[in-house]
Amino acid sequence: MTDAPPLDAPEAALALPTERPLPGMLALARSVLAQKGLHHAVDAQGAGPALLAHALLLSGAPAVVYVVADADAARRAASDLQAFGAGLPSRSELSRPSNPEGAPLVLPTAEHTPYAEVHGDRRAAMASASALFQIGRGLPWRAAVVTAAALVRRKPAPASLARAGVAIEAEGELDVRATAEKLVQAGYLRVPVVEDPGTFTVRGGLIDVWPAGSEQPVRVELFGDLVSTLRTFDPDDQRTLHEIERLWIPPAREVVIDAETEARARRELRALCDAVNYPSTKARQLIDDIATGHAYFGLDGYLPAFSELTPLLDYFPASAPIVFEDPAAVVRALRAEIDAGRAGEAARTGTPHFPFERLYVELDELDRLLADRTLLALHRGAVAGPRAVSVLEALEAPPPDAPSLGVRDQSDLGHAVKATRTQKGKARALDPLLQRLALWREAGLSVTITARTRTQAERVAALLGHRGVTVELVDGALAGDGSAEAVRVAVAPLTRGAIAVADGFVLVTEEEIFGQRTHRAPARQTTARSFLEDLRALTPGDAIVHVDHGIGRYLGLERKVIGGVAVELLVVEYAGGDKLFLPVYRLNQIQKYSGGEGTPKLDRLGGQTFAKTKSRVEKKIRQMADELLKLYAERATLKKPPLPPPDDDYAAFEASFPYEETRDQANAISDVIRDLTSEKVMDRLVCGDVGFGKTEVALRAAFLALNAGRQVALLCPTTVLAQQHYLTFSSRLENYPFVVRALSRFQSRAEQMETLKGLREGRVDAVIGTHRLLSKDVHFKNLGLLVVDEEQRFGVVHKERIKQLRTQVDVLTLSATPIPRTLQLAVGGLRDMSLIATPPVDRRAIRTITSQFDPELVRTAIERELERGGQVFYVYNRVEGIYERAERVRELVPRARIAVGHGQMTEEMLERTMLDFVHGEYDVLVATAIVESGLDIPRANTIIVDRADLFGLAQLYQLRGRVGRGSERAYCYLLVPPPAQRTARAGAPSKRSDRN
Numbered sequence: 001m002t003d004a005p006p007l008d009a010p011e012a013a014l015a016l017p018t019e020r021p022l023p024g025m026l027a028l029a030r031s032v033l034a035q036k037g038l039h040h041a042v043d044a045q046g047a048g049p050a051l052l053a054h055a056l057l058l059s060g061a062p063a064v065v066y067v068v069a070d071a072d073a074a075r076r077a078a079s080d081l082q083a084f085g086a087g088l089p090s091r092s093e094l095s096r097p098s099n100p101e102g103a104p105l106v107l108p109t110a111e112h113t114p115y116a117e118v119h120g121d122r123r124a125a126m127a128s129a130s131a132l133f134q135i136g137r138g139l140p141w142r143a144a145v146v147t148a149a150a151l152v153r154r155k156p157a158p159a160s161l162a163r164a165g166v167a168i169e170a171e172g173e174l175d176v177r178a179t180a181e182k183l184v185q186a187g188y189l190r191v192p193v194v195e196d197p198g199t200f201t202v203r204g205g206l207i208d209v210w211p212a213g214s215e216q217p218v219r220v221e222l223f224g225d226l227v228s229t230l231r232t233f234d235p236d237d238q239r240t241l242h243e244i245e246r247l248w249i250p251p252a253r254e255v256v257i258d259a260e261t262e263a264r265a266r267r268e269l270r271a272l273c274d275a276v277n278y279p280s281t282k283a284r285q286l287i288d289d290i291a292t293g294h295a296y297f298g299l300d301g302y303l304p305a306f307s308e309l310t311p312l313l314d315y316f317p318a319s320a321p322i323v324f325e326d327p328a329a330v331v332r333a334l335r336a337e338i339d340a341g342r343a344g345e346a347a348r349t350g351t352p353h354f355p356f357e358r359l360y361v362e363l364d365e366l367d368r369l370l371a372d373r374t375l376l377a378l379h380r381g382a383v384a385g386p387r388a389v390s391v392l393e394a395l396e397a398p399p400p401d402a403p404s405l406g407v408r409d410q411s412d413l414g415h416a417v418k419a420t421r422t423q424k425g426k427a428r429a430l431d432p433l434l435q436r437l438a439l440w441r442e443a444g445l446s447v448t449i450t451a452r453t454r455t456q457a458e459r460v461a462a463l464l465g466h467r468g469v470t471v472e473l474v475d476g477a478l479a480g481d482g483s484a485e486a487v488r489v490a491v492a493p494l495t496r497g498a499i500a501v502a503d504g505f506v507l508v509t510e511e512e513i514f515g516q517r518t519h520r521a522p523a524r525q526t527t528a529r530s531f532l533e534d535l536r537a538l539t540p541g542d543a544i545v546h547v548d549h550g551i552g553r554y555l556g557l558e559r560k561v562i563g564g565v566a567v568e569l570l571v572v573e574y575a576g577g578d579k580l581f582l583p584v585y586r587l588n589q590i591q592k593y594s595g596g597e598g599t600p601k602l603d604r605l606g607g608q609t610f611a612k613t614k615s616r617v618e619k620k621i622r623q624m625a626d627e628l629l630k631l632y633a634e635r636a637t638l639k640k641p642p643l644p645p646p647d648d649d650y651a652a653f654e655a656s657f658p659y660e661e662t663r664d665q666a667n668a669i670s671d672v673i674r675d676l677t678s679e680k681v682m683d684r685l686v687c688g689d690v691g692f693g694k695t696e697v698a699l700r701a702a703f704l705a706l707n708a709g710r711q712v713a714l715l716c717p718t719t720v721l722a723q724q725h726y727l728t729f730s731s732r733l734e735n736y737p738f739v740v741r742a743l744s745r746f747q748s749r750a751e752q753m754e755t756l757k758g759l760r761e762g763r764v765d766a767v768i769g770t771h772r773l774l775s776k777d778v779h780f781k782n783l784g785l786l787v788v789d790e791e792q793r794f795g796v797v798h799k800e801r802i803k804q805l806r807t808q809v810d811v812l813t814l815s816a817t818p819i820p821r822t823l824q825l826a827v828g829g830l831r832d833m834s835l836i837a838t839p840p841v842d843r844r845a846i847r848t849i850t851s852q853f854d855p856e857l858v859r860t861a862i863e864r865e866l867e868r869g870g871q872v873f874y875v876y877n878r879v880e881g882i883y884e885r886a887e888r889v890r891e892l893v894p895r896a897r898i899a900v901g902h903g904q905m906t907e908e909m910l911e912r913t914m915l916d917f918v919h920g921e922y923d924v925l926v927a928t929a930i931v932e933s934g935l936d937i938p939r940a941n942t943i944i945v946d947r948a949d950l951f952g953l954a955q956l957y958q959l960r961g962r963v964g965r966g967s968e969r970a971y972c973y974l975l976v977p978p979p980a981q982r983t984a985r986a987g988a989p990s991k992r993s994d995r996n
Contacts, residue, residue: 021403022502026093028403029055029703033323036374038394040402044378046498047507049325049721050080052378056321057085057098057142063320066145069329071108071969077325077496078106078145083492085143086141088448092505104143105131107312109150111847114301114359115344116857119850126198126252129161129187130213133250135315136162146312148333152341152361154309156254164256166249173225176202185211187253195235198252204559204568206584212252216241238587254303257292263307265291268305272352286352301348303352304358310360313369321374327395328379334392338363347856378405379511410497410512417513421735429652429735433513434467437487440499440506447487450494452660453512459655460510466648514655522563541595544572545602549580550603550610551593557584560812578605620822640810643676643708643784653703655697656732665693668834672701672812675832676785682810688836694814697834698787699732701812706738706765710784714768717790719744720914726768727788729920733766743769743778746915788813846964850948858891858944862971865942866896866923873962874926877950879904885946886926893924901927929955937962941970948974 025033029052032039044052053064055588085099108124128150136158144329164186166179183200184190188209191199194217202692210217216232219240230247231240255261266287273283290302303309316322324330339359345356361369370391377395382402416432440447440873449464451457461471472486499510539555552572558581559568569581572590582590593600603610646654663671668686673680688694702712714729716722726742733740741755741764752772758764762781767773786809810893851857865872876885879902886900899922901913910930915926918937925940929951943963948956956974964970 016410020405021401022848023403024502025052025055025177025405025500026059026406028052029059029061032056032374033059033061036372038184038375038377038391040377040379040398041405042379042382042398042402044405044412045380045407047080047494047496048405048409048498048500049323049378049408050077050084050496051407051498051500052092052376053081053143053323054084054098055094056323056376057212058096060092061139061319062317063319064143065316065320066104066143067148067151067322067324067330068145069148069326069333071111071147072149072243072327073329074106074108074145075835078104079493079495081143081145083450083494086492088450088490088492088494088507092446092500092503094503094505099142100895102118105134106145107131107147107150109147109153110300112849112857112860113341113344114153115298115353116301117298117852117854118857119299121847121849123199124250126187126212129252129254130211130250132156132158132254132315133161133165133248134213137165137248138162139248139599144316149337150335150537151246151312152363152366153312154304154333154359154361155315156303156307157310158315160256160307161251161254164251166231168220168227168230168243168249170227170230170243172227173220174207174220174227175225176207176222181208185258185384186249186251186256187212187568188356193235193238193490202654203557206568209249210235211247211249212770213250218244218247219865220247220962253420255306257306262291264307265302265305269302269352272305272354276350276352278352280818283352289933301353301359304354311365311369313366313373318373320378322370324375324377324395326380327377328383328397331392331396334366336361363392364390406500406502408499408501410508412500413497413508413512414515418515418735426808429515430463430467432468433508437469441485443501444504445499445501446505447508448505449487449489449508449510449513450492451489452491452493454491455666456510456655456660457489457491458861459651460513463651463655464489465891488944514652515658543602544590545593546572546580546582547589548610549574549605551600551612552580552602552605555579573602575602575607576604576870580605591772593892639679640681642679643704643710645677646673646704647707649707650700650704653732653736654700659693661696662693662838662925664688664834664836664838665697668694668697668836669700671832671834672697673704676701676704676810682812682832684811684832684834685813685815686834686836687815689816692836692838694789694816694836695728697836698789698812698814701785701810702729702766703736705785705810706733706736708784709782711759711764711780711782712766712785712787713773713780713783714766714791715773716768716770716786719746719770720918721789722768722770723915723918729766729768730771738765739763740768742767743767743772745770745772746912783809785809790815846960846970846972848960848972848974850976852978855888855892857973858889858975861894861942861944861971862889862893862924865971866893868968869939870968871917871922871940872896873918873940873959874922874924875929875943875959876926876946877929878947881930882926882928889924889926894921898922898924898926901925901930903928903930929959941968942973943971944973944975946975947977949976 028041030219035058050066053066056064066077068077077651081099084094084104085097085104087095087097109126109128110121110124112118127723131144132155133139135144164182165187166182168174180190180200180202187198189199191201194201194208194210197210197214198212200207205222208217209220217235219231219233220227221229221231228895230244232242232244233240252993257265269287270283272278272288278286290299290305341356341360345353365707367390375391377398379398379402382398413432413436417429420431421429429855449460451460461473465471470486472488474488474490494507494509495511497507497512498507506968540554542554544549545551546555549572552574553569555573557568558571560581561567568584570584570587570590572580572582574580574951665688668688672684672686675684686694686697698714702714705712714722714725716725721746723746726740730740737757741758742757743752747755748776755764755767756778759767760779760781772778788811862872874885875887876882882900882902886898889896890898899913899917901910901917903910905913913925916922920939941963943959945951945956945959951959960972963972
């Protein structure tokens with residue numbers, strides 16, 4: 001009997017095109033730089049286009065402009081350019097760094113037209129203004145990534161933005177008042193404490209500022225008008241980090257509002273209002289709001305009022321080649337943006353607005369601007385097109401004699417891994433990769449595998465090492481002998497792999513092995529966050545606690561000259577009128593008093609009262625520790641067979657987690673694995689807020705138990721939550737030979753009986769259900785792990801049944817809000833506890849857009865989400881009128897399947913509606929704030945909050961958290977009525993969106 005044929009044919013990727021020239025990366029780059037005009041290359045797949053842009057820089061290009069179709073493509077391209085720019089090791093000439101100073105500039109553009117009456121994304125605006133300033137000012141840069149939409153949007157002239165920057169040098173002079181005024185004109189917000197980009201504060205002889213586009217804020221220390229030092233600092237604990245010599249502060253927006261530009265704006269806006277006979281009261285309000293820089297809906301459309309706008313291409317030097325990745329997609333995006341702009345202008349008929357030509361670059365004009373440049377169109381394939389008349393038409397189709405880049409992507413690798421895991425089992429899942437590694441080595445190609453984090457790189461290295469592959473972990477403790485046979489594993493932000501046969505190397509990313517991952521920015525380590533939370537609310541007269549001197553009264557800040565140097569001091573008063581002067585760099589020694597109601601008694605400075613209090617507390621803690629030792633000794637008598645430690649299968653499973661673990665999440669997983677692999681019966685509480693990653697902790701524990709032949713039960717308080725967990729577990733375990741079933745009232749009796757039989761006979765490995773799991777007719781063949789989600793929502797009878805199980809199997813409890821008794825047991829040591837307090841940094845930042853109600857905006861938002869196969873939450877927090885809102889949505893988007901959910905529906909009907917939405921039977925859920933918590937639907941990535949002014953900031957934050965849980969970009973639209981109709985809370989959404 002012979003083996004089945006291979007599931008894929010990786011040899012095809014090694015075949016080189018014979019009908020086209022194949023000059024190699026660097027040779028092609030040199031030929032492009034040698035002659036102006038339009039150049040083409042085909043077979044530019046995967047990371048190939050970014051590699052060629054990197055080759056252009058290595059070959060002498062002063063800079064490269066890299067044009068892509070949309071924001072997602074820009075994100076991928078920027079990551080790839082950053083990886084190659086830093087010198088990603090590939091054992092080829094292309095391993096040299098081309099941009100060691102940092103990441104490429106990214107010039108994003110708003111995803112709505114300038115005519116839309118929305119608040120822009122402040123972070124995106126800062127990124128754009130910072131990049132434009134850096135280019136216009138002539139500061140160093142090597143690569144700029146530009147979307148098609150940005151290419152046809154006009155921008156302020158380079159000189160106007162260059163003048164708006166602020167330069168500060170150590171030992172130079174600085175006018176504090178003039179600098180603060182210039183920062184405000186450039187769009188910076190003056191705040192009490194700097195903790196967000198685009199903000200600043202002035203405190204005596206200190207200026208703290210977080211420049212737009214910078215990773216860290218900077219503290220400017222002054223001695224009179226002389227700058228003594230410039231230091232970066234940690235925004236969490238406010239401690240200084242590194243000293244720098246020079247600081248450039250770019251503008252935080254593309255418009256700078258000073259007396260001259262404000263006067264011009266008033267004239268231009270008055271002319272616009274007069275041209276359409278706009279009512280004088282409305283005109284006056286509009287002119288005042290825009291000319292003074294107030295947050296205004298649709299401000300982007302009024303940029304020409306402040307200065308004449310120019311094409312974006314005017315910023316880039318003529319000697320910089322322009323690379324088009326997938327030019328056909330770029331040209332389509334250009335035309336779509338022009339059409340959207342035209343439609344936006346038409347919708348503003350009768351209202352003051354600037355004509356299309358003053359905001360956009362027409363395609364004919366863009367064609368003329370491109371004609372004098374060095375252009376390189378990189379095509380995935382070779383598709384012939386009609387005879388071209390314009391430059392843009394010529395971009396779309398390569399000529400028959402266009403050279404080949406000879407770069408294939410790794411798209412087939414992921415499919416092959418998944419197919420192999422399904423057909424041959426998890427133990428053979430890496431066979432396609434091993435097969436390719438052998439083929440690549442035989443062909444003489446060097447191989448580099450990239451991972452985003454050190455932890456993931458070590459996992460990959462260990463998995464391959466256990467399969468007999470010689471691995472070299474670059475710059476790591478596991479580094480091999482550096483031989484050409486070794487597969488290199490490097491930490492780099494590469495998003496796409498490449499098979500570059502002509503250049504002799506192969507690149508593979510972790511996603512191409514384990515599936516798509518969504519990456520978070522690394523969270524900052526913090527030890528003093530609690531103090532800063534108190535500092536914002538600290539006012540003179542508040543009680544504070546000093547680590548050594550005890551309770552005192554905060555009197556405020558005072559500036560004193562000590563040893564000829566001006567120092568900021570906190571003044572704290574103690575009993576008897578004694579005062580303590582505490583330097584600001586020792587802020588971590590105090591925190592706000594939080595000991596209960598009333599005014600606390602002040603300690604005496606230098607007295608013994610506080611020392612005695614601390615001594616008594618230490619004694620109580622020792623007594624508690626003794627009691628805990630006794631409790632642990634008693635629990636140690638309970639023994640159970642330990643699970644085997646994690647193996648390669650577990651390593652592959654954890655590597656497939658589509659996000660990067662937060663610090664607390666990783667600690668919780670380690671705690672659970674340690675419990676499961678010990679003889680002690682686990683009874684652990686994992687406590688963390690909604691969305692902090694508790695489910696993944698349960699999944700890791702479940703996989704370890706299932707892999708050891710044990711059964712797993714997950715108990716949920718509601719059918720909707722049970723169904724969501726069932727979908728999550730089924731998705732993560734679909735490529736493994738484990739049978740997962742759901743058990744709740746939404747399963748038919750026949751399905752329930754089949755599941756119960758499977759549990760008794762051991763054919764069902766994992767079951768997820770409601771309290772139905774606690775019924776007396778539920779029997780397991782070999783239950784090894786019970787996971788209880790939100791235990792506080794179960795009744796007394798159910799909890800008694802859970803207690804009976806606790807003595808027999810490992811129990812893991814998940815909770816966002818444990819009841820006091822559960823928390824007391826955990827804190828008291830009767831139950832182990834792991835706390836997940838680290839919030840996940842946005843997997844992909846949620847775009848928050850504040851707007852007055854605009855039917856066209858709502859229609860566009862819903863249509864865009866449906867086009868990418870997603871779902872939409874539409875929140876209106878009043879039962880009265882909710883059906884009218886649903887009908888309005890139906891009129892705007894007739895093809896959308898719409899459901900309504902609110903708290904006055906029966907429990908079963910509401911559960912059925914929510915469950916149908918989870919299953920994808922509806923496209924839009926029009927609901928009250930009942931969706932604020934408990935729903936986790938990765939496909940739902942747009943939420944529209946109607947009458948956002950009726951919510952508090954905490955509610956809006958929770959609602960926004962319902963989206964952004966998948967790999968797609970998420971959007972949150974906050975719709976508010978005109979100012980005259982808003983409630984007292986109306987200003988909150990606008991302020992919040994400005995900071996995000």
